[in-house]
Amino acid sequence: MSATWNKTTCPYCGIGCGLMVGVEAGAIIDIAGMKGHPVNNGDICALASNIPLMFSAEGRLTRPMIRRGNKLETTTWDDAITNVSSKFKNIINNYGPGAIAFYGGASNLTEDYYLINKLFKGFIGTNNVECSTRLCMSSTAAGFLSTIGADAPPTCYDDIEQADLFYIAGNNMAVSTPIIFHRVRDAKENNGAKIIVVDPRRTETAQIADIHLQIKPGTDVALNNALAHVLFRDGFVKKDGVEIYASGLCDINQFLLKYPPSAAAVITGCPEEKIVEAAHAIGHARAMLTFWFQGYNHSTQAVFKNNTLHNLSILTGNLCRPGAGPLSITGEANTLGNRWVGALSHLLPGMRQIANAAHRKETADYWGIPVENIQPTPGRSIIDIIQGLHSGDIRALWVCNTNPAASLPNTKWIEEGLSKAEILVVQDIFHPTETTMLADVILPAAQWSEKTGTFISSERRIELVEKFIEPPGEAKADYEIIWLIARAMGYEKEFPYTTSEEVFEEFKGLTSGRICDMAGITYERLRGKIGIQLPCPAIEHPGTPRLFTDMRFPRADGRAALLPREYIEPAETISPEYPIILITGRLSAHFNTRTRTGRVNRLNNLAPDNFVEINPEDAKDYNISGGEIIEITSLRGSVRGHALLTDKIIKGTIFIPSHYGKALTADEDKQVNLVTNQAYDIHSKQPEFKYSAVKITKLLWT
Ligand SMILES: Nc1nc2c(c(=O)[nH]1)N[C@H]1C(S)=C(S)[C@@H](COP(=O)(O)OP(=O)(O)OC[C@H]3O[C@@H](n4cnc5c(=O)[nH]c(N)nc54)[C@H](O)[C@@H]3O)O[C@H]1N2
Ligand SMILES: Nc1nc2c(c(=O)[nH]1)N[C@H]1C(S)=C(S)[C@@H](COP(=O)(O)OP(=O)(O)OC[C@H]3O[C@@H](n4cnc5c(=O)[nH]c(N)nc54)[C@H](O)[C@@H]3O)O[C@H]1N2
Ligand code: SF4
Ligand SMILES: [Mo]
Numbered sequence: 001m002s003a004t005w006n007k008t009t010c011p012y013c014g015i016g017c018g019l020m021v022g023v024e025a026g027a028i029i030d031i032a033g034m035k036g037h038p039v040n041n042g043d044i045c046a047l048a049s050n051i052p053l054m055f056s057a058e059g060r061l062t063r064p065m066i067r068r069g070n071k072l073e074t075t076t077w078d079d080a081i082t083n084v085s086s087k088f089k090n091i092i093n094n095y096g097p098g099a100i101a102f103y104g105g106a107s108n109l110t111e112d113y114y115l116i117n118k119l120f121k122g123f124i125g126t127n128n129v130e131c132s133t134r135l136c137m138s139s140t141a142a143g144f145l146s147t148i149g150a151d152a153p154p155t156c157y158d159d160i161e162q163a164d165l166f167y168i169a170g171n172n173m174a175v176s177t178p179i180i181f182h183r184v185r186d187a188k189e190n191n192g193a194k195i196i197v198v199d200p201r202r203t204e205t206a207q208i209a210d211i212h213l214q215i216k217p218g219t220d221v222a223l224n225n226a227l228a229h230v231l232f233r234d235g236f237v238k239k240d241g242v243e244i245y246a247s248g249l250c251d252i253n254q255f256l257l258k259y260p261p262s263a264a265a266v267i268t269g270c271p272e273e274k275i276v277e278a279a280h281a282i283g284h285a286r287a288m289l290t291f292w293f294q295g296y297n298h299s300t301q302a303v304f305k306n307n308t309l310h311n312l313s314i315l316t317g318n319l320c321r322p323g324a325g326p327l328s329i330t331g332e333a334n335t336l337g338n339r340w341v342g343a344l345s346h347l348l349p350g351m352r353q354i355a356n357a358a359h360r361k362e363t364a365d366y367w368g369i370p371v372e373n374i375q376p377t378p379g380r381s382i383i384d385i386i387q388g389l390h391s392g393d394i395r396a397l398w399v400c401n402t403n404p405a406a407s408l409p410n411t412k413w414i415e416e417g418l419s420k421a422e423i424l425v426v427q428d429i430f431h432p433t434e435t436t437m438l439a440d441v442i443l444p445a446a447q448w449s450e451k452t453g454t455f456i457s458s459e460r461r462i463e464l465v466e467k468f469i470e471p472p473g474e475a476k477a478d479y480e481i482i483w484l485i486a487r488a489m490g491y492e493k494e495f496p497y498t499t500s501e502e503v504f505e506e507f508k509g510l511t512s513g514r515i516c517d518m519a520g521i522t523y524e525r526l527r528g529k530i531g532i533q534l535p536c537p538a539i540e541h542p543g544t545p546r547l548f549t550d551m552r553f554p555r556a557d558g559r560a561a562l563l564p565r566e567y568i569e570p571a572e573t574i575s576p577e578y579p580i581i582l583i584t585g586r587l588s589a590h591f592n593t594r595t596r597t598g599r600v601n602r603l604n605n606l607a608p609d610n611f612v613e614i615n616p617e618d619a620k621d622y623n624i625s626g627g628e629i630i631e632i633t634s635l636r637g638s639v640r641g642h643a644l645l646t647d648k649i650i651k652g653t654i655f656i657p658s659h660y661g662k663a664l665t666a667d668e669d670k671q672v673n674l675v676t677n678q679a680y681d682i683h684s685k686q687p688e689f690k691y692s693a694v695k696i697t698k699l700l701w702t
Contacts, residue, residue: 002024003022003023003029003030004022004023004024005021005022005023005032006020006021006023006466006468006528007019007034007528008020008021008448008449008463008466009333009457009465009531010047010048011107011333011447011448011449011465012047012048012591013047013331013333014177014329014330014331014333014334014335014458015039015177015180015329015457015458016455016457016458016463016531017034017040017044017045017179018033018034018040018463018530019031019032019033019034019044019048019051020033020034021051021449021468022052023468023469026469027056027469028449028468029052030052031048031049031051031052032044036530037530038157038530039157039457039461040179043179043182044179045179046178046589046603046606047591047597047603050597050602050603053600053601053602054596054597054599054600057430057596057600059430059432059599060429060430060472060473060475061428061430061436061442061444061473061475062444062472062473062474062475063075063444063473063474064076064077064079064080064441064443064444064474065080065431065439065442066079066080066440066441066442067439067441072439072442077474077476077484080441081484081488082488083441084398084423084441084485085488087396087422087423088100088396088485088489089489089490091395091396091422091423092124095395097124097125097126098128098379098394099393099394099395099396100124100126100395100396101126101128101129101130101379101380101388101394101396101397101398102116102120103130103131103132103385103398103399103400103404104116104129104130104131104132104338104400104401105131105132105332105400105401105402106131106136106137106330106331106333106334106335106338106402107332107334107401108131108334108338108400108478109334109337109451109453109454109455109465109478110334110340110341110454110455110456110504111453111500111503111504111507112400112401112478112479113131113337113338113341113343114341114349114503114504114506115479115482115483115486115495116129116343116482117129117341117343117348117349118367118494118495119485119486119489119491121354121363121374122364122367122373123369123373123486123491125373125374125375126375126379127345127354127375127377127378127379128345128379128380128385129343129344129345129379130343130344130379130380130382130385131338131343131402132332132402133338133343133344134344134382134383134685134686135298135382135407135408135686135689136297136332137297137328137331137335137336137339138297138344138684138685138686139296139297139303139306139683139686140296140297140330141339141344141684142303142306142683142684143305143306143307143309143310144306144326144328146303146307146561146683147306147307147310147560148553148554148560148561149553149560149561150515150553150554151339151340151351152351152516152547152554153327153336153458153459153460153547154319154325154326154546155320155324155325155326155459155546156459156460156546157180157183157458157459158322159287159322159323159324159325159546160180160183160184160289161187161191161323162287162322162323162324163187163193163288163289164191164193164194164285164287164288165195165196165281165285165288166184166187166193166194166196166288166289166290166291167196167198167282167288167290167291167309168184168195168197168205168209168291168292169197169198169199169291169295169296169305169309170198170199170220170292170293170294170295170296170690171199171291171292171293171295171329172199172203172204172205172585173205173293173329174203174204174205174207175204175587175588176293176329176586177329178588180291180329181205185208188208194210194211194285195208195209195210195211196209196210196211196212196213196278196281196282197209197211197212198213198223198295199212199214199215199295200214200215200216200217200583200649200650200653201214201583201613201649201655202214202647202648202649203648210281211278211281213268213270213274213275213278214269215268215269215270216581216650216653217295217581217653217690218299218569218570218581219264220296220301220308221301221304221305221308221565221567221568222259222263222264222268222567223267223268223275224305224308224309224312225256225258225259225308225565226259226260226263226264226265226275226279227275227278227279227282227312228252228256228308228315229256229257229260229261229264229279230261230275230283231283231312231315231316232253232256233260234279234280234283236279236280236282236283236284236315236316237249237253237316241317242314242317244551244559245551245553245559245560246314246315246559246561247555247557247559247561247562248561248562248564249562251562251564252311252562252563252564255564256564259567261275261276261279267567269650282312283316285316287318287322287324288312288313288318289318289324289325290312290313290318290326290327291327292305292306292309292328293329293331294585294689295585295690297684297686298584298686298687298688298690298691299570299686299688299690300568300570300571300680300681300691301567301568301570301681302681302683302684302686303681304565304566304567304568304683307563308563308565309326310326310560310563311562311563313325313326314562319548319551319560320546320548320549322546325546327458328458329458330458332592333465334454334455334456335458336458336460337454337456337462340456340511341507344381345378345379345381346378346379348360348363348374349507349510349511350363350510351511351514351515351516352510354374354375354378355376355378360374360376363510366509366510367494380394382404382408383678383680383685383687384685385397386404386408386413386417387417389417389418389420389421390416390420394421395421395422395423396423396425397418397421397423397425398425398427399424399425399428399435400426400428400481400482401427401428401445402435403428403434403435403592403593403595403661404418405418405433405438405661406433406435406593406661406671407658408673408678409678409688409689410636410637410673410677411637411671411673411674412636412637412674413636413678414673415438421440423440423441424439424440424441425439425440425441425442426438426439426441426442426443427442427443427444427478427481428442428595429444429445429447429475429595430595430596432663433593433595433663434593434661434662434663434671436663437663443476443481444471444473444474444475444476445475445476445477445478445481446475446477447471447475448465449465449466449467449469450467450469450470450471450477451467451477451478451500452464452477452499452500452501452523453465453479453500454504456534459533459545460516460533460535460544461531461532461533461543462518462521462526462531462532462534463530463531464523464526479497479500479503483495483497501523504523508521512537513537514535515535515547515554517535517536517537518534519536519537520532520536520537520538520539520540520541521534521536525539533545570688570691571677571679571688572634572635572677572679572688572691572692572693573693577695578633578634578635578694578695579693579695580618580632580652580653580654580694580695581652581654581692581693582653582654582655582656582675582691582693582694583653583654583655584655584656584657584658584672584689584690585690586657586658586659587607587657587659588606588607589603589604589606589607590603590657590659592658593659593661594659594660594661594664595663598659599664607657609642609670610639610640610641610656610657611641611642611643611644611656611657612630612632612641612642612643612654612655612656613644613648613649613656614630614643614645614646614649615645615647615650615651615652615653616645616646617651618651618652618696619643619645622696622698624643624645624696624698625643625645626645627643628642628643628698628699629641629642629643629699629700630642630697630698630699631696631697631699632654632656632694632695633675633694633697634675634676634677634692634693634694635693636674636675636676636677637674638669638674638697639656639669639671639674640669640670641660641670654694656672656675657672658672658673660672675692675694676689676692677691
């Protein structure tokens with residue numbers, strides 16, 4: 001027998017590479033990049049190429065489980081659904097709808113979140129619907145909203161080949177999105193494009209940079225302001241032209257006087273000449289494309305980092321023309337789809353806002369409910385949901401496709417909060433994970449290729465990911481589990497679906513006329529084919545590669561906003577007791593909390609254990625040698641790892657990967673989030689994973 005090959009889209013990062021899946025005898029046996037796909041043209045990274053091994057990994061959930069006493073025991077679907085729905089109803093009756101919350105992952109399908117939004121925001125009457133997008137892209141979304149008036153990424157990957165300058169800040173794309181890195185590297189080799197990288201570490205990405213600005217963590221706003229200062233000072237801003245499409249030019253010119261490169265050099269630790277050199281490269285660029293990622297978003301000034309970056313594009317006219325503009329890469333496979341279907345507690349489907357009365361009315365009318373059913377104020381962010389579990393204001397939490405006990409900051413505080421829930425429902429594909437270990441009810445989910453639905457990639461491309469194989473045992477698609485629970489809660493006629501396609505067809509009506517318009521999309525149009533870039537308002541419409549090409553933006557005056565943003569210090573700063581800055585981030589071999597990649601030996605062997613990147617000068621101060629295990633402690637807890645001595649990281653800063661937890665090892669102390677800080681950016685409520693004040697302890701004195 002030979003394999004049949006099926007077209008799909010990668011389930012890992014938000015690039016949306018086209019993949020071909022080889023299926024034989026009901027199993028995935030092979031995988032390849034799809035040749036001719038506009039994103040990756042056959043290219044593939046280590047995560048995707050190991051997918052077949054992940055399908056044969058141990059630990060798949062096949063039956064629902066329920067906690068009786070201290071033990072999780074298998075049970076029937078009927079029992080599990082009845083248990084969950086009756087407990088939810090009791091809690092709502094006793095404490096009100098605001099006592100329950102949903103927290104899902106950014107690779108949930110758009111269809112999953114449409115159903116959850118309808119159930120929670122429309123029928124139960126609480127806006128407590130959150131997504132791991134809160135940890136990932138909520139600051140990018142808030143940055144776009146304030147600068148251009150909508151969470152609408154304007155550029156596309158084809159801009160990479162048209163650009164002559166890349167400004168890559170807080171983004172280690174060589175590791176996190178290798179396919180984009182390959183395209184950027186090739187654009188440098190083939191077209192002579194220049195690269196500026198801003199990162200406290202000399203990362204794999206920084207190694208191909210023409211200019212590496214190795215700043216102290218958390219200082220990007222000061223850097224971006226100084227770059228803008230030099231652009232004005234040295235005559236690179238064509239004021240008459242800029243004023244046509246941007247507001248706030250005079251104010252920002254005045255404001256930036258406070259940020260000469262000499263001042264930014266002190267704050268960032270980056271030499272003044274290098275800042276000026278980078279500003280001149282930006283000023284001279286014909287087409288600059290900016291990339292930024294978690295070095296920006298994982299910060300208490302994340303939205304300001306986004307705004308000051310966009311200022312650079314606006315001031316130099318690098319906006320909304322081929323090769324120019326902000327190219328916002330998303331973290332997980334559906335991080336943009338989730339934002340557009342309204343998976344955060346301040347959003348409604350179709351790029352609508354809870355706080356907007358007209359948006360609530362449009363949504364309520366569509367769902368055939370009184371507008372009062374939709375609460376007029378946003379629900380809680382995930383950190384505030386955990387706070388609510390601690391205080392008793394939240395009593396029930398339903399987790400689906402995310403692993404908060406591993407991925408949220410300040411693990412002990414998170415675990416205590418999750419343990420206080422009267423009912424913690426966890427819907428996952430594997431057990432144990434750090435979160436399933438705490439669950440009262442575990443619901444076994446079908447994974448990618450075992451169910452059908454849509455993802456939307458970073459460049460607004462909607463793709464169909466189809467079912468090719470059966471889920472193991474009794475596992476069900478997330479959307480099916482959601483509609484079963486909705487029906488058991490009494491909403492039979494509102495949730496009559498039998499397929500995800502019916503859900504998509506209903507949702508798409510809420511996108512008509514919006515920037516995320518999907519009116520021209522059907523499953524049939526996507527099946528087996530390359531996805532389409534949104535908006536796509538009609539069935540014969542080819543899709544939209546770039547937005548706002550007429551330089552009109554969806555703000556009241558039609559112009560983009562130049563925003564003066566002050567540099568402020570991180571929530572926690574170093575002190576004599578905690579003198580070192582900790583940053584965290586990714587490795588090529590693992591994905592997020594490692595529940596999938598940690599079960600694949602070939603990937604585990606590449607990155608088997610936790611480590612601490614430390615500058616040799618710091619290591620000398622603490623008498624630490626390479627390989628020895630050291631302990632890192634903050635006000636919140638401690639984590640251990642092998643010391644990895646490298647001058648790629650600046651003195652005074654250490655780096656620990658974000659992947660290791662305790663579910664797959666016997667070690668309780670390898671999880672970096674035991675140490676990280678839950679403080680968040682007040683504008684986006686995104687936590688500061690990339691700055692904690694810590695101390696280093698040598699464990700073995702020789
Ligand atoms: N292999 C792999 N790929 C992935 C993932 C994975 O887990 N593994 N996860 C996916 C997801 S969900 C996401 S969100 C993306 C994230 O992708 P990235 O954001 O590229 O990855 P990170 O390593 O979290 O952070 C990027 C860089 O920010 C730097 N940094 C830290 N603090 C600062 C700062 O203050 N300023 C600046 N300028 N830089 C700073 C770090 O040194 C790091 O090199 O990756 C996606 N792709
Ligand atoms: N210190 C530190 N912490 C971080 C970060 C950091 O850089 N540093 N990065 C943050 C970022 S950007 C992100 S996006 C988050 C990610 O944090 P999480 O969302 O917690 O990470 P994942 O490991 O992707 O979790 C996905 C879960 O869903 C399960 N799963 C996979 N497929 C399916 C499915 O089809 N259905 C269901 N129901 N379950 C499924 C997996 O087994 C896994 O348990 O972590 C954040 N945490
Ligand atoms: S770059 Fe991202 S989308 Fe592409 S193959 Fe790798 S993980 Fe998948
Ligand atoms: Mo992410």
